[in-house]
Amino acid sequence: MKIAIIGGGIAGITAGIALQNRGFEFDVFEQAPEFKEIGAILGVLPNGMEVLDSFGLADEIIEKGGVFNEFRVNSPSGKMIRNSFFNYRLPAVIIRRSDLHFALLSKIQKSSLFSNYQLVGYELTESKKVLLSFSNGEKLIYDAIIGADGIHSTVRKKIVGDSKPIYRG
């Protein structure tokens, strides 16, 4: 089973490591010229920390980040809508996105990473494989495709149709 992961952000690299650890063949295709995370910080909750621990990364993430045990959601005016307290085997950790991405990249086989590959479309073949088309002109065949290509996902659009994100205040 050879699997194509579209998008080399936090989700795409995480999916790749999980497949690698279970012995699947996979490739990760990223549209950008390099595998790099931009943006500020991210809170990794205890369930996410369990995943990172299974990759042997929990200690590094705790060391590079900051542990927190209460999580609040406030309205724009500052009114608290909800708060949660964590008391699990592993803590919740707030960390720079680039530090998390870098740690994940250290665990994935580099031969499976392809940059400058923007997916522009895909279709099912008669033999039930997936034919991927990239903007660089390449066409590749895989057994399955995982869409980890973000909020404007090209993969998702084809499965559930086009829809715009809705601002919920």
Ligand SMILES: Cc1cc2nc3c(=O)[nH]c(=O)nc-3n(C[C@H](O)[C@H](O)[C@H](O)COP(=O)(O)OP(=O)(O)OC[C@H]3O[C@@H](n4cnc5c(N)ncnc54)[C@H](O)[C@@H]3O)c2cc1C
């Ligand atoms: C302000 C803010 C705060 C947040 N805080 C948290 C938090 O504290 N904790 C938390 O868990 N989540 C948080 N989130 C949500 C979290 O950021 C996202 O769920 C997460 O970053 C999504 O990661 P991803 O890898 O799925 O997508 P992305 O990070 O968007 O990565 C998608 C990747 O796919 C690539 N790509 C896109 N299209 C294509 C294509 N056609 N072909 C090839 N590559 C493509 C992109 O270049 C990119 O590298 C927050 C979100 C926001 C906006």
